[in-house]
Amino acid sequence: MVAIFVITAMVNPKFLNAYNMQNLIKWSSLYAVMSIGVAFVIITGGIDLSIGSVVGLVAVILSVCLKLEGMDPWSAIGVTLALSLIIGLIHGLLITKAKVQPFVVTLCGLLVYRSMGRWITDNQSIGPMPMEGDAGYMNLKQIEGLDFIFSGKIALGTFNLPTPFLFLLVLSVAAAVFLKKTIWGRYLFALGNNEEGTRYSGIDTDRMKILAYVLCSFFAGVAGILFAFELDSVQPAQTGEFYELYAIAAAVLGGCSLRGGEGSVLGVVIAAAVIRLIYNSINMVGISTHLEFGILGLVILLGVIGDEFLKKNIHRKQAASVP
Amino acid sequence: MLEVSGLRKSFPGVLALRGVSLKLEKGEVLALIGENGAGKSTLMKILAGVQPADEGKFSVDGKETAFKNVNDAMDKGIALIHQELNLCGNLDLASNIFLGREPTKHGLIDEARMAELTKEFLLQVGLDLPVDTLAGSLPIGKQQLVEIAKALSSNARVLIMDEPTSSLSQKETETLFDVVTQLRSRGISIIYISHRLGEVIRLADRVTVFRDGENAGDLAKEEINHDNMVRLMVGRELSEFYDRNTHDAGKKVLSLKNVCSPAYPQIPVSLDIHAGEIVGIAGLVGAGRTELLQTIFGITPSLEGSLEIDGCDAKITDPKKAISAGIALVPEDRKQHGLVLPMSVRENCSLPSLDKKSTRGWIDQSAEVDGAQQAIESLKIKTPSPKQVAQFLSGGNQQKIVLGKWLAMKPKLLMLDEPTRGIDIGAKREIYKLMENLAGQGMAILFVSSEMEEVLGMADRAYVMHEGNIAGELSRDQLSEESIMNLATGNPMAA
Numbered sequence: 001m002v003a004i005f006v007i008t009a010m011v012n013p014k015f016l017n018a019y020n021m022q023n024l025i026k027w028s029s030l031y032a033v034m035s036i037g038v039a040f041v042i043i044t045g046g047i048d049l050s051i052g053s054v055v056g057l058v059a060v061i062l063s064v065c066l067k068l069e070g071m072d073p074w075s076a077i078g079v080t081l082a083l084s085l086i087i088g089l090i091h092g093l094l095i096t097k098a099k100v101q102p103f104v105v106t107l108c109g110l111l112v113y114r115s116m117g118r119w120i121t122d123n124q125s126i127g128p129m130p131m132e133g134d135a136g137y138m139n140l141k142q143i144e145g146l147d148f149i150f151s152g153k154i155a156l157g158t159f160n161l162p163t164p165f166l167f168l169l170v171l172s173v174a175a176a177v178f179l180k181k182t183i184w185g186r187y188l189f190a191l192g193n194n195e196e197g198t199r200y201s202g203i204d205t206d207r208m209k210i211l212a213y214v215l216c217s218f219f220a221g222v223a224g225i226l227f228a229f230e231l232d233s234v235q236p237a238q239t240g241e242f243y244e245l246y247a248i249a250a251a252v253l254g255g256c257s258l259r260g261g262e263g264s265v266l267g268v269v270i271a272a273a274v275i276r277l278i279y280n281s282i283n284m285v286g287i288s289t290h291l292e293f294g295i296l297g298l299v300i301l302l303g304v305i306g307d308e309f310l311k312k313n314i315h316r317k318q319a320a321s322v323p
Numbered sequence: 324m325l326e327v328s329g330l331r332k333s334f335p336g337v338l339a340l341r342g343v344s345l346k347l348e349k350g351e352v353l354a355l356i357g358e359n360g361a362g363k364s365t366l367m368k369i370l371a372g373v374q375p376a377d378e379g380k381f382s383v384d385g386k387e388t389a390f391k392n393v394n395d396a397m398d399k400g401i402a403l404i405h406q407e408l409n410l411c412g413n414l415d416l417a418s419n420i421f422l423g424r425e426p427t428k429h430g431l432i433d434e435a436r437m438a439e440l441t442k443e444f445l446l447q448v449g450l451d452l453p454v455d456t457l458a459g460s461l462p463i464g465k466q467q468l469v470e471i472a473k474a475l476s477s478n479a480r481v482l483i484m485d486e487p488t489s490s491l492s493q494k495e496t497e498t499l500f501d502v503v504t505q506l507r508s509r510g511i512s513i514i515y516i517s518h519r520l521g522e523v524i525r526l527a528d529r530v531t532v533f534r535d536g537e538n539a540g541d542l543a544k545e546e547i548n549h550d551n552m553v554r555l556m557v558g559r560e561l562s563e564f565y566d567r568n569t570h571d572a573g574k575k576v577l578s579l580k581n582v583c584s585p586a587y588p589q590i591p592v593s594l595d596i597h598a599g600e601i602v603g604i605a606g607l608v609g610a611g612r613t614e615l616l617q618t619i620f621g622i623t624p625s626l627e628g629s630l631e632i633d634g635c636d637a638k639i640t641d642p643k644k645a646i647s648a649g650i651a652l653v654p655e656d657r658k659q660h661g662l663v664l665p666m667s668v669r670e671n672c673s674l675p676s677l678d679k680k681s682t683r684g685w686i687d688q689s690a691e692v693d694g695a696q697q698a699i700e701s702l703k704i705k706t707p708s709p710k711q712v713a714q715f716l717s718g719g720n721q722q723k724i725v726l727g728k729w730l731a732m733k734p735k736l737l738m739l740d741e742p743t744r745g746i747d748i749g750a751k752r753e754i755y756k757l758m759e760n761l762a763g764q765g766m767a768i769l770f771v772s773s774e775m776e777e778v779l780g781m782a783d784r785a786y787v788m789h790e791g792n793i794a795g796e797l798s799r800d801q802l803s804e805e806s807i808m809n810l811a812t813g814n815p816m817a818a
Contacts, residue, residue, distance in 0.1 A: 182684040183677045190674060194663040200622065200654055201675040201728070202646040261665060318715055 012284040018159055024280050026151075026162035030226050032272035033168055034243060035250035036175050037219025039268045040212040042251050043179070045192045045260025046095065046102040048213065050087070050109030051220045051247050053117070055240030058084055058224025060117040063126045063234050066143055070135030073142045077225060084221025085214055087113070092210030110244065117236040127233045150229040164226050168269070171219065176265035188212055192260030249296075250275055253303045274299070324349045324512060325370075325401070325481055330379030332365055339365040340376075341536045347481065350510040352503065354523040354547075357533035358556055358748060358774075363516050366533075367483050370514075371403035372396030402474035403483045410466055412459025417441040419458045420473045444472040448502050463609075464495025471502060482506065483514045488522060489608045489773070493812045500526060518774060520552050521808070534558050535748055549804075553776070558748075565755055565780030568763065569799075572783075573598030575634065576736050576767040577650075579619070582628035586614035587791030591628055594786055594793060596736065596767045601758060603782030604771045606811045611791040612771040613655050616738050620652040621645040633735070646675060651729035653722070655740035655771070661725040662713050669695035669709040672728045679732075698727030703753065719750025726757065737761060739770040743777065755781060775804050789813045 014020060034051055041048045058080045065076035087109065094105045129143060130136035136143065150167075153160035179185035191198040191205045199205045223243075228234055254271030256263030278299055282292055328344040340362045347353050357363050368374045370381075372390040381388050383399050390396045396403075410419050417437045418425075426433045426440070441454040448468040458466060467487060474482055484503075488496045503513060503526060517523055523530060530542040532555035539555045576598050581591035592615060596602050604612045618625045621639040630637050632648050639645045645652075654660035662671050672695040673680055680690040695709040702723040706716055713724055722742070729737065742758070743751045758781060762768055772778050778785055785797050787810035794810040 181686055183681050183686055184684060186670065186674075186677060186686065190663045190666060190670070193665050194659070197660050197663050198674070200620075200642060200652065200660045202641075202643040203674070204641070204643060261663075315712075315715075318712055 007281075007285075012286070015281070015284045020280070020284070022153065022160055022162055024276060025165050026230070027280075028273040028276040029162065029164040029168040030223060030230065031243075031246055031250065031276060032269045033164075033171055033219055033226065034223040034247040035254070035268045035272045036172055036265055037216040037223070038244070038247040039251045039254070039256050039263050039265065040175075040179075040188065040219075041102070041216045042248070042256040042258060043188050043192045043260060043263045044209050044212045045195070045258075046209065046212065047106065047248070047258070048091070048216045048220075049103065049106040049244050050091070050113060051216070051223075052240040052243035052245075053110045053113035054084055054087055054217055054220040055224040055227055055243055056234070056236065056238075057113040057117040058221045059228035059231070059234040059239050060121055060126065060236050062225055062228045063128045064120060066128045066139070066146075067126060067130045067134050067136045070130075070137075070139060073139050073146050077146070080225060081218065081221050084217045084224070087221075088214035088217030089210065091217065092213035095213065096206035096209050114237075114241075121236045123236050125233045125235045127231070128228050129232060147229050150226050164230070167222065167226060171222065172265050172269050179265060184208065184211065189261055192262070194261075246272075246275060249300050253300050255307060271303075274303075324384055326380075326382045327366075327370070328380050330366065330369065331377045332362075332369060332374070332379075333377060339536055340369075342379075343533060343536065343538050345514075345531055347512050347514060349480075349512055350507055351528040352507055352513045352515055352526050354515045354517065354527035354530045355533065356517065356520070356523060356530060356552060356556060357539070358751070361533040361556075361748075362536040363533055364485060365536075367403055367485055367514070367516065370396065370401055370481075370483060372401075373403070397477050397479070400478060400480035401483065402477060402479035402481070403485065404467065404470045404474060404487060405485060410458040410469060412457065415455045415457055416445065416452065416469055417454040419469065420444060420476050422473075424477065440476065441472075444476045445469070447475055448472045449498060462495070464491045464498065467491070467495075467499065468502065471506075475506075479511070481512045481514065483516070485516045486518065487515070488517065488519060491607075496522075520549050520775075521804075523547065523552065524549070532556055557776070565777075567601075567759055567781065567783075569783060570599040570762055570765075572600045573765055576632065577619070577769075578631040578634075580629045580631070582618060582625040582630055584611065584614045584618035584791075585623045585626060587611050588626055590791040592791075592793055593628075594796075596769055598735070598765045598767050599762050601762050601768045601770070601781055601783050603778040603785035604769065604788060605773075605775070605778045605785050605807045606788035606794075608773060610788040610811065612788050613740055614791075615788070616652060616654075616740050616769070616771060619645070619738065620650060646732065646734075649733075649735035651732065651734035651737050653725050653729065653737070653739045653742060655744065657718070657721055657725060657745075662721060664714040665712055667710045667712055668699065668704065668706050668716075668724055671713050671724050672698045672709075672731065675728055676731050694731050695727075698724070698731060702727050702730075702757070717747070717750075719746035719753075722746055722750065722754065726754070730761075734766065736767045736769065739768065741772060742770055743772075743774070775807060778802070778807065779804065787811050 034055065038048050038051055061083060062076055062080045065071040065079060066073060091105050091109060094100050095102050130140055149163060152163045154163065187198065187203050187208045191208055195205055227239060231239065250272040251263065251268050252258065253274065254268035256268065275296065278296055279292065282289065282295060325347040330340050330343050332340040343362060343366060355363050369376045370390060372393040372395050381390065388399065420441050421437050426436045438454045445452060448471050450465060450468050458469060471482065487499060491499060507513060515526060524547055527547060528544055530547050530552060532539040532552065534556060539558060542551055574597060576596055578595045580593050583591055606612050614623065617623045621641045621644055624640045630639060637648050639648065658664060669691060673691045677686065680687050680694060692709060698704065699706060699709060704720050704723045704727065706720060713721055742754055758768055779802055782802065783799055785802055786793050787795050787797065787807055789811055790813065794813065797806055
């Protein structure tokens with residue numbers, strides 16, 4: 001990461017300017033929030049493909065509530081977060097009680113939420129900010145307040161810190177503490193490694209899995225709100241498209257195994273930042289943007305291979321230390 | 324025709340074979356016996372090319388050689404009939420027998436020839452079945468014969484049979500014996516691994532005994548008898564190994580009345596167990612013993628009947644309820660059900676009691692560490708530190724972790740499913756001692772075992788199961804290899 005940073009800075013000095021840095025931090029934060037969410041699910045050995053669509057749907061519904069319906073702005077935030085919790089709950093119930101595979105449940109979710117967003121808006125782009133004549137215009141002041149909270153900048157001397165970074169800070173610390181210091185975090189790791197064995201220890205594994213999907217969708221919901229205010233104009237067909245893949249890529253690059261039972265929040269946040277950094281660097285250095293995906297794919301692959309090597313070494317050392 | 328010498332093999336944490344040797348003549352049945360963990364299965368896997376040896380010499384027909392992989396071993400005429408059958412249930416017999424070696428014509432499978440050959444090999448093992456029968460539709464006994472036919476079709480000259488009768492009925496066992504005898508008369512050599520000493524006496528031409536990964540001795544045909552075999556296997560007198568005192572049975576801890584497990588929904592089971600008692604459940608593999616323990620523990624909740632704990636009716640619908648009622652289960656499959664292998668000793672020890680070692684969800688790290696330390700000391704778990712990942716410890720130490728995680732909860736009833744499977748003799752002895760001590764402290768212990776010696780040595784009382792039923796109950800004076808086998812095989816002459 002440091003290497004990419006230094007090289008890019010050398011090739012294009014503009015990379016280091018305040019504006020670019022602010023952007024980089026902002027986008028990294030937005031992506032990292034989603035990635036932390038999916039990390040919970042991946043730690044249990046599951047997968048969530050619906051994140052991008054949840055982001056899109058939440059952004060659409062929030063915009064509709066604020067702009068067209070004139071709903072009380074804080075209630076609108078509450079409604080969208082509740083919606084994302086319910087989506088997660090439905091995923092969890094389908095996976096644990098109806099025993100449908102996570103891949104299938106969330107793939108269907110991906111399709112359903114995307115089309116719901118398009119249907120609600122008749123596929124017209126929409127933003128959270130009301131104009132004169134919109135039902136939400138009377139709440140303009142409050143909505144502008146929200147806009148500052150979710151996509152504002154706080155001046156620190158000459159540097160403007162984007163507010164999404166604060167969300168990331170709070171959510172990632174909370175997630176890390178949850179995973180490492182509470183019994184529920186421990187149960188998630190245990191069941192990701194060995195679901196049956198965890199059940200034999202008297203732990204309600206179904207409930208823990210549902211919790212993981214609820215958290216994942218909740219984080220996607222928060223990301224959806226952040227994106228809605230960030231983008232100003234939400235495209236029902238495109239906003240959030242493929243984001244689930246970025247989130248999964250960041251989680252995997254950050255040390256989560258898709259087999260379950262491994263991962264750390266710090267790793268995931270760093271990986272999300274690396275992915276954004278690579279994007280930014282490609283633009284800044286002037287490499288053809290057509291190569292973006294190719295470079296990204298190779299970096300993730302190399303990262304994961306390196307990680308496996310490290311793990312193997314650690315394992316070997318541990319095996320050797322047994323009397 | 325097959326000779327092995329100086330064979331060594333180690334796994335992380337265990338030295339499985341410490342220089343064993345074995346000699347097999349053409350057309351003989353060699354029985355290989357030994358306690359669990361003596362190294363029999365490891366040797367077989369090496370001979371069949373499943374695992375490489377660390378060191379050792381092999382020769383086939385006097386020529387030195389090595390077994391690089393399964394195909395290589397098969398080319399040399401060695402075939403392993405696995406303890407767990409490896410047929411594909413969704414394929415028919417012909418496809419199973421010729422899996423990977425299908426006769427072809429112009430690049431396509433030659434169905435006609437395959438059917439013809441299959442018919443022939445099936446007849447050799449006494450099966451007269453249509454070749455398009457699905458393997459999964461056959462009972463275990465016939466599947467085993469199909470496995471043998473499969474081995475014959477690859478021109479096997481040495482058949483290795485690992486516990487072939489462990490899941491067979493009496494009648495199926497007889498058929499298998501006939502087939503084995505026939506194969507021997509055709510010059511095929513057989514390595515027969517079994518715990519059933521009665522079978523060994525009937526079948527074997529020679530016996531090789533392993534103990535703790537070493538040769539404990541050989542017995543010629545005329546020396547094969549029960550006492551000689553046990554003496555070599557255990558290496559000491561039995562009474563010394565199973566150190567039991569009788570305790571006054573206390574009040575009733577658990578009582579099952581007509582409980583039906585989902586595995587045998589039609590068969591009601593009743594049993595009682597008292598504080599301070601060690602009760603064994605004997606029976607053949609597949610008799611429903613594990614399923615019964617799982618039902619008591621709430622993994623597969625009972626469909627009917629009542630379950631009383633300390634005289635009060637208890638509804639146990641999941642393991643959590645069982646645990647809070649004071650029941651603990653050390654499962655048969657340690658790796659799948661007992662432990663979370665990639666987690667540390669500490670994390671494994673605390674898993675079921677974690678909510679007691681926490682306040683409002685926050686893990687109390689020091690309570691967790693203390694708990695693990697206590698388990699390590701009291702059970703003498705050999706680990707470099709509580710942070711060690713459970714995966715790399717030996718079977719015996721892993722089993723102690725499973726015990727440790729339950730003992731921390733001070734259960735009233737400890738259920739053990741095959742408590743000493745796959746662990747070395749030293750750890751075995753410690754586990755027996757522990758069972759004795761716990762019973763002395765008033766814990767009720769219910770254990771399932773396929774090892775006859777273990778049931779005879781440890782149980783104050785035993786239930787014997789047969790096809791889901793409790794076929795009988797035997798007091799300590801009535802316990803004998805014969806009385807158990809009679810009940811376990813559904814013999815109406817039961818004691």
